[in-house]
Amino acid sequence: MGFFSKRRQQPQPIEIKGRQLECPICRNDTFFIKKTLLNTRLLSFLELDWANRNATCFVCSDCTHISWFDT
Numbered sequence: 001m002g003f004f005s006k007r008r009q010q011p012q013p014i015e016i017k018g019r020q021l022e023c024p025i026c027r028n029d030t031f032f033i034k035k036t037l038l039n040t041r042l043l044s045f046l047e048l049d050w051a052n053r054n055a056t057c058f059v060c061s062d063c064t065h066i067s068w069f070d071t
Contacts, residue, residue, distance in 0.1 A: 009033070011061035021067065023060040031058035038070070
C-alpha cells in the first residue's frame with residue numbers, strides 16, 4: 001500500500017435518532033460516509049472557508065443518492 005493510497009470504505013447501515021436510514025429512491029439500507037464543508041459566500045469571499053460548518057453525507061451504495069445531515 002502506497003503512502004497516498006486510501007483503504008476502500010465498506011458501505012454500512014446507518015442509524016439516526018434510533019431509526020434505520022433508508023434511501024428514499026431505492027430503499028437500500030447501506031451507505032458510504034463522507035464529510036463535507038458547507039460553504040457560505042461571505043466566508044469564501046474572505047478566504048475563510050475552513051471556518052464553515054461541516055455536513056455528514058451518506059451516499060447510497062446502490063443508486064448513489066446523497067443524504068445530507070448538518071453536524
